[in-house]
Amino acid sequence: xxxxxxxxxxxxxxxxxxxxxxxxxxxxxxxxxxxxxxxxxxxxxxxxxxxxxxxxxxxxxxxxxxxxxxxxxxxxxxxxxxxxxxxxxxxxxxxxxxxxxxxxxxxxxxxxxxxxx
Numbered sequence: 001x002x003x004x005x006x007x008x009x010x011x012x013x014x015x016x017x018x019x020x021x022x023x024x025x026x027x028x029x030x031x032x033x034x035x036x037x038x039x040x041x042x043x044x045x046x047x048x049x050x051x052x053x054x055x056x057x058x059x060x061x062x063x064x065x066x067x068x069x070x071x072x073x074x075x076x077x078x079x080x081x082x083x084x085x086x087x088x089x090x091x092x093x094x095x096x097x098x099x100x101x102x103x104x105x106x107x108x109x110x111x112x113x114x115x116x117x
Contacts, residue, residue: 061115061116062115062116063097063113063114063115063116064113064114064116065111065112065113065114066111066112066114067109067110067111067112068106068107068108068109068110068111068112069108070108072106072108073104073106074091074094074095074100074104074106075087075091075104077094077112077114078090078091078094081114081115090115091104093115094112094113094114094115097112097113097114097115098112098113
């Protein structure tokens, strides 16, 4: 037969969570952020020299000037000028030629430079 013995002095122990190897204070986090920012800025300064424009102008293409009429849209004008399947590229070319905003808004009476062809 077996017997069971009860011990009244048993107290369960709390499990202790392991402490992280490194604890950062607020000052330590600020220092790390500043170091990371300084390293990123140094990298941008070093690599930024490759992103400069040249002094030579690009080759000018032949253009003609049209005047915006009521109901004209940039997409419609590009559709009349572009080959089938190349309307979006023509919209981008017209926007670049005239420094138009990306929203494609046009004012009636405005003159636009469009590629010939």
